[in-house]
Amino acid sequence: MIVARYAVSDPGKAAERSRLIDEHKAYLRGAAIRILLSGPSTPSAEGKGSTALVIAEVETLAEFEAFSAGDPFVRSGVYGSVDIYEWRPTFGVLLESL
Template sequence: MQFSIVTVDRPDGLEIRLANRPAHLAYLEANAARIIAAGPHLSADGQTMIGSLLLIEAADRAEAERFVAEDPFSKAGLPASVVITPWRRVYPKG
């Protein structure tokens, strides 16, 4: 099953994000086989990271929730909110 994960960083989160980004990227790399796409949301300046979008494969919602909980960003308390939604890829076909 596929899931969309949208996180919004807490307002004072930029330093937390930057300090934990190498561990977060390593976590994504270690889970690359289940990731469809991933990347940061950006502020209006097009540079400052303010959240994340991940599209992942998971057996069920509980597994998607564990994926988020084990992310170094979550362990560091970065997200102000997390929305996990079942998702279906339509295009491009794959």
Template sequence: MAQAPHPYFAVWATDRADALERRTRVREEHRRRLRDAHECGVRVLHGGPTLEAQDQHMNGTLLIVQAATLQAVQQFIEGDPYVREGVYDSVVIRPWAWGLGRPPA
């Protein structure tokens, strides 16, 4: 199977336990960067915070990113305000094969 010219990646980030104040403080900067991701050579197709089941507080991030390489996604994430401010405890980036619900090209 040939690789797509612009593969997709799932980014799953989990916040540190004490990160809510930092997350809230830089959230607008983070969201601006996601909207302007093309300037970094990636395209964020879907994204949003993950939530605590009991109280719905933000506790992480899930992104679907389109990019030429895994390295491009890694560089983009490394420059994120949440990373810079120490919001995330962990970040996992995986190549992702979009199956159901894929938007039209």
């Protein structure tokens, strides 16, 4: 199953985000799940949090939810919101590699 996590940073937690960025990246790199793509975007407007997307292949949604809960950014509240979805890609050049 392919899952996507869409997270929005809390702009008030910028200092905490900076402090934890290396730990967050290490957590993603050391994941026991198969992360297909991951990365941030820039804030859409001043005062708004940046967003980040993780796309992963897992056996169950619960497996990814547990992984997400252990992310230092999630544990510390750097993300103001986190949404996790099962994703069923049906078209695209990357589809053959899944």
